Amino acid sequence: MAAIITLSLLGIVLLYIGLYKAKKALLPTTLIGLLVALGFEICDWGKEAVPLFHGMVIFDHFALSFSILCILLTALILLLSKAYFSAISTNIAEYYCLIVFSLTGALLVNAYHNFAILFIGIEIMSVALYILAGIRRKDLYSNEASLKYFIMGAFSTGFLLFGITLLYGATGTFDLSGLRQYVVDTPQGISPLFYAGILFMLVGLCFKVGAAPFHFWVPDVYDGSPILITTYMSTVVKVASFAAFLRLFDYVFAALNDFWTPILLAVIVITLFVGNISALMQTSFKRMLAYSSVAHAGYMLFAILSLGANSASGIFVYAVAYSLSSVVGFGTLILVKKYNGSDQFIAFNGLGKSNPLLAVTLTLAMLSLAGIPLTAGFIGKFMMFTTAMNDYHITLLLLAAVNAIIGVFYYLRVIVHMYFKSAEEGTTPFVMPLNFKMVFVIAAILTLAVGIYPQCLIGLF
Amino acid sequence: MDNLFILLLFPTLSAIVLSFVKSSSLARGFGLGASLVQLALTIPFVCAFIPNAEVQFEQALPWISTLGISFHIGIDGISLPLVLLTNVLIPLIILSGFRKQHTGSFYALILFMQTGLLLVFTALDAFSFYVGWEIALIPIYFICALWGGPDRIRVNLKFFVYTFLGSIFMLIGIIYLYQQNPNKDFEWTSFIHLILSESEQRWLFWAFFLAFAIKIPILPFHTWQPDTYTNAPAAGTMLLAGIMLKMGVYGLIRWLIPIVPAGVAAYGSLVFVLCIVGIVYASIIAFQQQDAKRLIAYSSIAHVGLISAGVFAWNTTGLQGAILQMVNHGIIVVGLFFVIDILEDRTGTRLLDGLGGLADRMKKLAAFFLIIIMAGIGLPLTNGFIGEFLLLKGLFQVHVWAMAVAGLTLIFGAVYMLRLFQKTMLGPMESKYGAVKDINGYEVLLLGVVVILIIVIGVYPNALLRLSEASVTRLVQQISF
Known part of the structure; x- marks a missing residue:
């Protein structure tokens, strides 16, 4: 809880710093604040977790680990922000403050134990992002992204709220323990309202994680928002949404899986194919990453489809792998776009020669996304496949294998452009700024570390 | 020195060092030296090997204990000739590239591939086997695509995707076997003693066979091979034909047929x-x-x-x-x-x-x-x-x-x-x-x-x-x- 309070205060402090025009202090203050919050989270580790504040929130290992991941990712992303925000806007305090507020929401989503907190958390997390997506006011695409995100976000929140209402109608409670008790006590006479509620919750959450056929906002919003905001959306927001998804289905709806498994199965298959095939068609690296993030949502849903002892650790490892690679991918895009002026694949030509470190770290990130051994992505995929095998979804696994192969095509395309094609005429080699180097190396080392010795993460749960 | 890990560790470490070497003459000396040291390190194992049916020099480390995965390697009479082959051929292959100027990364990739190959030939745990199987592919892809002939990009994409296709189905097969395994581990000895129904074995056969047949390659799965060989640099072709295709045959003997x-x-x-x-x-x-x-x-x-x-x-x-x-x-x-x-x-x-x-x-x-x-x-x-x-x-x-x-x-x-x-x-x-x-x-x-x-x-x-x-x-x- 201390972490959430710290972050809320940090947001307000940042606003004041902005007011007094102390621009240089913004980044250090934010990072220190994040570290303090991180410290509080780590201090809570190992303590017995009971729902706090009349069952509103719970800080169990599940919540803490996902919160720590969110904070670390935010810190990595903000490290990239040096000189990024000031290049596109004059009021940069807003960025930091909004991101920190959004992170506060994400932490609440990770730790909710009551639908009220789930709803409030998702709103805090999203409202800040509606603004951030459209923060380049004069850019048409940014405005489009913001509008789309807002409308789709409001729409999905509507589904979520309606689902919550229906569940409340059936059970008379917002509390997860109460809902679980209802499912356990009345295995036969579950109200139709409750089933309808599950369906609406499922749709609402699928919107949030960007699973097909509820994914249509993803490519345009990711494409139109400033790249750094896209990075934040595709990592922290997605991780938190998955944490919420898993907590709800694991803790409350697990016993009713006969009802929702077929629906989720259909969602997963559609997500995998739509995400991968669309990603294959892209010529823009940014849109490719957007669709690949849809595809990865499909893999992560495996853990929810086959709930088991390793679901939580599986989804966590996958989230770590996916987020680290995304940070590197989008980070590279920031540099390429800045110096080569384009986010197409051809803008990556010749990077292998001109920027070896950048090329190696991006290659590692792409291999991790493709699921090649010794990277974190492989362990994530392996755990997801193992979980799905628990329930003998062999057909699903075969389809997933086909998708993994499609994935290889477009991830390798980046590598091909970097190493095997020479730079376009008129592009000048650039030097990687120090903060980028730092973030990329950290991400690469973590990707390898998790890939080689994943027990350190899996053992957490 | 009779710890089998050293055979896997040494080429990896050499590869890491080599990847930072820029000078080509230094890199070739270092590369050749490292591969010769590796060969010398193999000799004690050959001398100490007792030609009976037992698995020798066994080493097992817990790896992902939650899932019952251990890093388990060992050598028996079937793997020893291939380990020996790998370690003898790698110095020759490095030597064959001496005419051309290469930076350290070229030799680093060869040595890194050696680790993958040796892991395949020594693994007694299906997960370790799969890891070796896949990590042997990455360096050879880069060797062929970076230093290859005119059509290298298209041809190697086909090669990579083709082999990846085979191995991903094998991965599903391995996970299925794990699920059936009452011991909840990936050990070779548990896998060969599993009791599987005939229909299970029939589809598992294809899951594994596809991976091996593509690598070998057996007739209808060979279409990647001539193009890839033709467009690869000499060292790449030697690695592919000399050692890598033996991974497939070894897989047949060690995994497919017994399981x-x-x-x-x-x-x-x-x-x-x-x-x-x-x-x-x-x-x-x-x-x-x-x-x-x-x-x-x-x-x-x-x-x-x-x-x-x-x-x-x-x-x-x-x-x-x-x-x-x-x-x-x-x-x-x-x-x-x-x-x-x-x-x-x-x-x-x-x-x-x-x-x-x-x-x-x-x-x-x-x-x-x-x-x-x-x-x-x-x-x-x-x-x-x-x-x-x-x-x-x-x-x-x-x-x-x-x-x-x-x-x-x-x-x-x-x-x-x-x-x-x-x-x-x-x-x-x-x-x-x-x-x-x-x-x-x-x-x-x-x-x-x-x-x-x-x-x-x-x-x-x-x-x-x-x-x-x-x-x-x-x-x-x-x-x-």
Whole structure:
């Protein structure tokens, strides 16, 4: 809880710093604040977790680990922000403050134990992002992204709220323990309202994680928002949404899986194919990453489809792998776009020669996304496949294998452009700024570390 | 020094150091040195190996204990010849690249690949096996795509995706076996004792077979191979043909057949026929090739077809022949590709029509080349003879007609191999090649080592055969179908 309070205060402090025009202090203050919050989270580790504040929130290992991941990712992303925000806007305090507020929401989503907190958390997390997506006011695409995100976000929140209402109608409670008790006590006479509620919750959450056929906002919003905001959306927001998804289905709806498994199965298959095939068609690296993030949502849903002892650790490892690679991918895009002026694949030509470190770290990130051994992505995929095998979804696994192969095509395309094609005429080699180097190396080392010795993460749960 | 981990650790560490070396002369010295040290490190294991059926030098570390995965490696009679082959060939392959200026990353990739290969040949845990299987692919992809021929990007994408396709289905097979395993681990010993229904074994057979068949490659899955070989740099081709395709055959012996014997009983004869058809088919195509490298690529399909047929014959003779011939083929093919590489370097072409009569100018090369060709054909006193003899004897025990058709390989092999020699070395020489230089220095050294190995194994094959005999005998007794 201390972490959430710290972050809320940090947001307000940042606003004041902005007011007094102390621009240089913004980044250090934010990072220190994040570290303090991180410290509080780590201090809570190992303590017995009971729902706090009349069952509103719970800080169990599940919540803490996902919160720590969110904070670390935010810190990595903000490290990239040096000189990024000031290049596109004059009021940069807003960025930091909004991101920190959004992170506060994400932490609440990770730790909710009551639908009220789930709803409030998702709103805090999203409202800040509606603004951030459209923060380049004069850019048409940014405005489009913001509008789309807002409308789709409001729409999905509507589904979520309606689902919550229906569940409340059936059970008379917002509390997860109460809902679980209802499912356990009345295995036969579950109200139709409750089933309808599950369906609406499922749709609402699928919107949030960007699973097909509820994914249509993803490519345009990711494409139109400033790249750094896209990075934040595709990592922290997605991780938190998955944490919420898993907590709800694991803790409350697990016993009713006969009802929702077929629906989720259909969602997963559609997500995998739509995400991968669309990603294959892209010529823009940014849109490719957007669709690949849809595809990865499909893999992560495996853990929810086959709930088991390793679901939580599986989804966590996958989230770590996916987020680290995304940070590197989008980070590279920031540099390429800045110096080569384009986010197409051809803008990556010749990077292998001109920027070896950048090329190696991006290659590692792409291999991790493709699921090649010794990277974190492989362990994530392996755990997801193992979980799905628990329930003998062999057909699903075969389809997933086909998708993994499609994935290889477009991830390798980046590598091909970097190493095997020479730079376009008129592009000048650039030097990687120090903060980028730092973030990329950290991400690469973590990707390898998790890939080689994943027990350190899996053992957490 | 008798810890098997050191064989995996040393090339990895060398590769990491090498990837930072920029100077090409330093890199080649370091690369060769590291691979020779690795070879020296192998010797204690060969000396201490007791030729019985037991797995020796076993090492196991808990890896992902939550899922029952351990890093479990060990050597028995079947893996030892291949470990030895890998560690002998890698220095030769590094040596073969000395003509060109390469930075450290080239040698680093070769050494990194060595780790993957050795992990495949020593793994006793299916997860470790899969990891080795996949990480051997990444370096070879980069070697072929960075230093390859004109069509390298398209061809290597096909190669990568093709092999990845095979292995991802194998991964699903492995996970399924894990799910069935009451011990909840990935151990080889647990997997071969699993009780699986026949229908399970039938689909598992294809899940595993696809991965191995693509790597080997067995007839309908071979389409990636000629293009990839032709467009790869010499070192890449040697790695692919010399060592990497043995991963597939080894996989058949170690994993596929012991785990799903009923699946093999159902489909084994189909595969057996495919292998034999592949021998004839690839040989006939090899006749007509103009490009020398492509010719050897097809001859390689024919040779491994025979080896795989020997494996599916599943008797001691056939398996012994297969293991011996895997080693032989590795040695011969490295020699052949190196000769072609020298010819291409000297004359600027690999096309047979543009060559001829070079024996006049390159006397030493012609002598070495002839011995290697003879070994490829399977002439007595060369290593190729013993391997092919045992393989054909093994096939004979299954079916006499199988042996008869597969035996055509001896005749076909003679035709295309001698044609290769004749078109390059004999006949009238074009005047523009009047100034080509004969081989010298490290080239003589490399070909000399190859020829010595060919003759030593040809004269005294028992040195290798006795290593694997006990393991093979026990495996055949244990698993029958």
